[in-house]
Amino acid sequence: xxxxxxxxxxxxxxxxxxxxxxxxxxxxxxxxxxxxxxxxxxxxxxxxxxxxxxxxxxxxxxxxxxxxxxxxxxxxxxxxxxxxxxxxxxxxxxxxxxxxxxxxxxxxxxxxxxxxxxxxxxxxxxxxxxxxxxxxxxxxxxxxxxxxxxxxxxxxxxxxxxxxxxxxxxxxxxxxxxxxxxxxxxxxxxxxxxxxxxxxxxxxxxxxxxxxxxxxxxxxxxxxxxxxxxxxxxxxxxxxxxxxxxxx
Numbered sequence: 001x002x003x004x005x006x007x008x009x010x011x012x013x014x015x016x017x018x019x020x021x022x023x024x025x026x027x028x029x030x031x032x033x034x035x036x037x038x039x040x041x042x043x044x045x046x047x048x049x050x051x052x053x054x055x056x057x058x059x060x061x062x063x064x065x066x067x068x069x070x071x072x073x074x075x076x077x078x079x080x081x082x083x084x085x086x087x088x089x090x091x092x093x094x095x096x097x098x099x100x101x102x103x104x105x106x107x108x109x110x111x112x113x114x115x116x117x118x119x120x121x122x123x124x125x126x127x128x129x130x131x132x133x134x135x136x137x138x139x140x141x142x143x144x145x146x147x148x149x150x151x152x153x154x155x156x157x158x159x160x161x162x163x164x165x166x167x168x169x170x171x172x173x174x175x176x177x178x179x180x181x182x183x184x185x186x187x188x189x190x191x192x193x194x195x196x197x198x199x200x201x202x203x204x205x206x207x208x209x210x211x212x213x214x215x216x217x218x219x220x221x222x223x224x225x226x227x228x229x230x231x232x233x234x235x236x237x238x239x240x241x242x243x244x245x246x247x248x
Contacts (some may be wrong), residue, residue, distance in 0.1 A: 019055060025152055028172075037188075041070050044185040045183070049075040052153045054111055055150065058078060061217070064206060065098075066186070069203045078108055080105045080107045082107060083140055087113060087128070087139070087221075088219065112142070119135075132241055133241065148178055156184060161190050161191055166201040171188070214232075215231050
């Protein structure tokens with residue numbers, strides 16, 4: 001249980017230290033994607049860890065610790081990569097710290113190259129207002145891509161039930177932009193399955209969830225959601241933006 005701040009995340013002490021070529025990785029996806037499509041989430045994570053060793057990481061936005069909880073059961077010590085954009089709610093940072101302190105995983109915090117103040121100086125104050133896509137690119141998309149340089153595969157908590165854009169998310173897929181295998185262990189889980197697992201296992205949840213923030217991003221771009229509304233309607237409310245770019 002540890003946390004470190006770095007711009008190049010590599011800590012899980014496993015095997016397979018030599019990276020595979022993109023061709024080899026795509027071949028793995030073509031062979032294992034269909035085979036693991038209906039497998040339990042724990043089995044999918046276990047396969048990824050056995051296949052990629054220390055070159056496998058899990059990403060988390062710390063809306064909850066569901067994926068970290070699943071991973072800790074089958075892959076103790078696995079890297080949990082967290083992007084600290086500089087714009088997070090204090091509750092999100094607190095959830096990250098709680099995961100690091102109480103779970104058998106290695107929380108690795110990734111920082112963008114520019115601080116918020118440096119970004120303001122270079123691109124103008126409050127870039128999230130004037131160009132939210134560029135802000136997400138500078139503070140999320142590019143830092144994640146850089147942090148994954150030492151990995152062949154990465155996992156996220158992406159679920160098909162969340163938005164129309166995510167309906168086709170494969171359990172094991174090929175992330176062409178990053179040149180990595182993308183693992184989505186809970187892609188098939190419904191909202192009810194998520195709620196049931198977290199309740200039965202006492203999974204850590206970001207306190208903002210109980211304050212009508214079902215989808216949590218940076219504080220300037222996240223709003224409360226009215227009961228019954230789309231859980232992601234509080235993200236970039238009032239704009240046409242629906243994704244930060246990490247999954248597109």
